[in-house]
Amino acid sequence: MHGPRSDTRARIVAVALELFSEHGYERTSLREIADRLGVTKAALYYHFKTKEDIVQGIVAATAAPIHELIAWGREQTWTPEVRDELIRRFAAGMSERALLLRFFQENQPALRDLPAGQEFRDSMIALVRLMHGPGASFEDRLRAAMSLFTINSALFLLQQDSRPGADPAAGGVPVAEATREEAIVAAQHVALEICRLIGRPAPTD
Amino acid sequence: MHGPRSDTRARIVAVALELFSEHGYERTSLREIADRLGVTKAALYYHFKTKEDIVQGIVAATAAPIHELIAWGREQTWTPEVRDELIRRFAAGMSERALLLRFFQENQPALRDLPAGQEFRDSMIALVRLMHGPGASFEDRLRAAMSLFTINSALFLLQQDSRPGADPAAGGVPVAEATREEAIVAAQHVALEICRLIGRPAPTD
Amino acid sequence: MHGPRSDTRARIVAVALELFSEHGYERTSLREIADRLGVTKAALYYHFKTKEDIVQGIVAATAAPIHELIAWGREQTWTPEVRDELIRRFAAGMSERALLLRFFQENQPALRDLPAGQEFRDSMIALVRLMHGPGASFEDRLRAAMSLFTINSALFLLQQDSRPGADPAAGGVPVAEATREEAIVAAQHVALEICRLIGRPAPTD
Amino acid sequence: MHGPRSDTRARIVAVALELFSEHGYERTSLREIADRLGVTKAALYYHFKTKEDIVQGIVAATAAPIHELIAWGREQTWTPEVRDELIRRFAAGMSERALLLRFFQENQPALRDLPAGQEFRDSMIALVRLMHGPGASFEDRLRAAMSLFTINSALFLLQQDSRPGADPAAGGVPVAEATREEAIVAAQHVALEICRLIGRPAPTD
DNA sequence: GATGAATGAGAATTCATTCAT
DNA sequence: GATGAATGAATTCTCATTCAT
Numbered sequence: 001m002h003g004p005r006s007d008t009r010a011r012i013v014a015v016a017l018e019l020f021s022e023h024g025y026e027r028t029s030l031r032e033i034a035d036r037l038g039v040t041k042a043a044l045y046y047h048f049k050t051k052e053d054i055v056q057g058i059v060a061a062t063a064a065p066i067h068e069l070i071a072w073g074r075e076q077t078w079t080p081e082v083r084d085e086l087i088r089r090f091a092a093g094m095s096e097r098a099l100l101l102r103f104f105q106e107n108q109p110a111l112r113d114l115p116a117g118q119e120f121r122d123s124m125i126a127l128v129r130l131m132h133g134p135g136a137s138f139e140d141r142l143r144a145a146m147s148l149f150t151i152n153s154a155l156f157l158l159q160q161d162s163r164p165g166a167d168p169a170a171g172g173v174p175v176a177e178a179t180r181e182e183a184i185v186a187a188q189h190v191a192l193e194i195c196r197l198i199g200r201p202a203p204t205d
Numbered sequence: 206m207h208g209p210r211s212d213t214r215a216r217i218v219a220v221a222l223e224l225f226s227e228h229g230y231e232r233t234s235l236r237e238i239a240d241r242l243g244v245t246k247a248a249l250y251y252h253f254k255t256k257e258d259i260v261q262g263i264v265a266a267t268a269a270p271i272h273e274l275i276a277w278g279r280e281q282t283w284t285p286e287v288r289d290e291l292i293r294r295f296a297a298g299m300s301e302r303a304l305l306l307r308f309f310q311e312n313q314p315a316l317r318d319l320p321a322g323q324e325f326r327d328s329m330i331a332l333v334r335l336m337h338g339p340g341a342s343f344e345d346r347l348r349a350a351m352s353l354f355t356i357n358s359a360l361f362l363l364q365q366d367s368r369p370g371a372d373p374a375a376g377g378v379p380v381a382e383a384t385r386e387e388a389i390v391a392a393q394h395v396a397l398e399i400c401r402l403i404g405r406p407a408p409t410d
Numbered sequence: 411m412h413g414p415r416s417d418t419r420a421r422i423v424a425v426a427l428e429l430f431s432e433h434g435y436e437r438t439s440l441r442e443i444a445d446r447l448g449v450t451k452a453a454l455y456y457h458f459k460t461k462e463d464i465v466q467g468i469v470a471a472t473a474a475p476i477h478e479l480i481a482w483g484r485e486q487t488w489t490p491e492v493r494d495e496l497i498r499r500f501a502a503g504m505s506e507r508a509l510l511l512r513f514f515q516e517n518q519p520a521l522r523d524l525p526a527g528q529e530f531r532d533s534m535i536a537l538v539r540l541m542h543g544p545g546a547s548f549e550d551r552l553r554a555a556m557s558l559f560t561i562n563s564a565l566f567l568l569q570q571d572s573r574p575g576a577d578p579a580a581g582g583v584p585v586a587e588a589t590r591e592e593a594i595v596a597a598q599h600v601a602l603e604i605c606r607l608i609g610r611p612a613p614t615d
Numbered sequence: 616m617h618g619p620r621s622d623t624r625a626r627i628v629a630v631a632l633e634l635f636s637e638h639g640y641e642r643t644s645l646r647e648i649a650d651r652l653g654v655t656k657a658a659l660y661y662h663f664k665t666k667e668d669i670v671q672g673i674v675a676a677t678a679a680p681i682h683e684l685i686a687w688g689r690e691q692t693w694t695p696e697v698r699d700e701l702i703r704r705f706a707a708g709m710s711e712r713a714l715l716l717r718f719f720q721e722n723q724p725a726l727r728d729l730p731a732g733q734e735f736r737d738s739m740i741a742l743v744r745l746m747h748g749p750g751a752s753f754e755d756r757l758r759a760a761m762s763l764f765t766i767n768s769a770l771f772l773l774q775q776d777s778r779p780g781a782d783p784a785a786g787g788v789p790v791a792e793a794t795r796e797e798a799i800v801a802a803q804h805v806a807l808e809i810c811r812l813i814g815r816p817a818p819t820d
Numbered sequence: 821g822a823t824g825a826a827t828g829a830g831a832a833t834t835c836a837t838t839c840a841t
Numbered sequence: 842g843a844t845g846a847a848t849g850a851a852t853t854c855t856c857a858t859t860c861a862t
Contacts, residue, residue: 604809657834
């Protein structure tokens with residue numbers, strides 16, 4: 001082992017993720033990334049072959065926990081407890097992965113054709129399958145998916161609530177302001193609730 | 206009445222929505238839109254001041270039902286039945302609005318600064334508020350949001366399942382293939398289930 | 411006679427001159443002219459074949475007094491008194507022609523190839539010749555030209571003096587603020603002074 | 616010393632000034648500049664952020680002598696001799712600055728809003744103030760301005776005289792053809808004459 | 821006398837990418 | 842490990858102009 005491949009490489013990945021998730025992949029130019037790092041565009045090309053390659057780098061640097069989670073899930077025999085544990089573990093790393101999740105959710109068009117994008121979507125699908133177990137109906141697949149998405153959505157909702165421009169009169173009701181920590185706890189609660197609907201008969205509408 | 210302002214204008218909106226939702230806002234050039242319509246780029250500029258203005262046109266042409274739904278919701282006094290009815294009505298138009306919803310979900314970075322984007326987000330937030338009623342906790346807001354998102358996500362999930370490249374071995378289990386109609390029914394089921402969690406105490410994890 | 415060819419035509423000329431002299435020929439689009447008149451671009455094309463044609467229209471509507479002045483000058487036998495009278499008459503109409511003069515001075519690149527531009531320059535040259543009379547040296551031609559330009563420049567200078575952004579410390583001295591009327595009087599004074607230098611031997615530098 | 620920042624940068628400035636002063640700022644496209652240099656448009660953007668920025672570059676590369684002249688003038692106590700010396704020094708560099716002066720005189724609309732344009736006008740105003748000294752009347756300011764303009768105008772007049780299209784019959788008199796050198800000498804003569812009018816009582820018209 | 825709709829040509833600008841040093 | 846200089850391809854947008862009605 002010879003330590004990190006290079007400090008700069010890691011810094012590029014970090015800054016790129018930050019800018020991609022904040023302003024979007026297409027709206028972030030390599031110049032912006034280079035500027036923020038205090039290097040030139042050409043330097044980026046020393047570390048990455050293309051802009052798309054930086055995305056690959058981001059995934060490589062961040063996706064390990066999810067792969068581990070999937071690997072773990074595949075070793076287990078499906079039970080409701082395993083299912084709940086999947087959600088808990090998925091929620092556990094959420095805070096660190098928040099940028100990544102946002103990046104993937106909000107940049108689908110750019111990511112659709114990228115290997116990194118495919119890979120990420122496959123991971124999500126794999127997680128969904130692990131959650132609902134074998135032989136599930138479409139309805140159960142949807143429940144499982146929504147349970148996972150809950151984790152992703154909580155921080156998004158939190159952000160909306162604290163958005164300055166938000167129309168306070170909208171809906172006519174005041175809403176509870178939550179902290180980031182409360183949001184994470186709530187996300188896990190709700191996600192568990194939802195995944196426990198799996199296998200239940202649907203309500204009669 | 207003087208009929209449609211112009212056929213071309215409406216056709217631009219339709220084609221733009223189609224391309225924007227399929228390939229993304231940034232990846233769709235005005236040339237592509239014009240080509241598909243059999244007109245020149247300059248013709249687009251006769252009808253819309255800027256590319257962003259086309260988005261505004263899309264919203265103006267599509268958002269009416271949602272505004273009506275919000276207006277209806279504001280006239281009602283909140284009850285669980287009203288809440289369920291909101292979901293049903295929201296789900297009702299889903300098929301026609303599928304492109305619009307996808308467009309908004311997958312192009313946040315481009316839409317964030319656009320008036321049309323703000324407006325759409327405000328609409329969603331307003332719906333969330335109408336769903337959970339006054340004095341809701343963050344948890345209940347999250348439940349309401351997830352209930353709405355379920356409608357948006359069902360078609361997304363359906364699409365994944367039928368995606369050619371999908372790794373069949375992923376998760377090790379076969380999944381039920383659903384038709385578009387079944388997906389819509391399932392979406393409403395699950396959305397109702399989730400919104401009925403509103404007000405319940407959270408599970409002990 | 412059937413009166414003015416059309417009211418709109420005259421209004422186009424007036425508005426165009428105003429905008430051309432304020433923002434420049436190239437920076438003024440036909441849309442701006444049309445908008446300010448409350449008509450469409452296409453309407454302009456009913457009255458004028460091209461944008462350049464509007465310039466021709468401006469000249470046709472404004473240049474008569476200068477042509478008359480030239481005609482008058484050609485009828486006279488040159489004397490210092492005739493020369494002075496040329497300046498006086500040229501200065502007399504200055505206020506009304508201010509926009510036109512400014513337009514021609516500040517838009518040379520656009521006007522260079524236009525017939526209207528040629529014509530205007532020829533008029534100026536003709537006036538210069540009338541001022542210095544036959545057999546003049548280059549120096550005398552320059553004196554005559556500067557005498558004429560003085561009229562053009564006075565309003566320009568006045569405008570600079572009253573410009574808000576003008577650096578008051580520049581040059582370290584306060585300057586006398588003049589009114590428009592004073593400027594016109596001064597212009598004629600100085601122009602006469604200068605044209606009276608014609609025929610004098612040059613100073614030994 | 617690290618030599619010229621880049622040869623290309625300087626060549627861009629030179630070619631741009633040439634084309635801007637010959638065909639006008641608006642009528643000169645970046646493609647023309649690039650073509651004449653044998654580079655691509657994008658290369659221009661490597662060296663200058665915008666087209667307007669090239670103008671800034673032109674000024675930066677050419678305005679030093681004028682600034683020095685102003686600085687020198689500010690150090691002197693005003694006397695008629697200082698005033699005359701200002702004109703002489705201004706005239707001295709005229710030949711090299713001819714393009715620049717023409718560019719500024721004939722492209723006012725484009726330059727009006729540019730910092731470079733403001734700066735240039737301020738320089739001219741500053742020179743005028745230095746020429747007439749403290750406590751001048753508007754008339755004296757006008758004399759000072761005309762004296763400076765004489766330098767600018769001489770080459771313009773020369774060019775008119777040698778213009779092929781010039782109507783030889785105009786004014787009915789033949790004119791003395793001058794060489795470029797004679798024009799410069801004449802310009803300084805006449806400019807001095809005019810500036811010596813400063814402080815004189817006006818003629819009775 | 822005028823409009824609505826459209827075009828063709830071209831402009832400025834941006835960006836990912838390359839490569840010699 | 843990195844830079845300076847440059848490119849090629851595209852993009853959004855503007856404008857004078859046309860023409861059927």
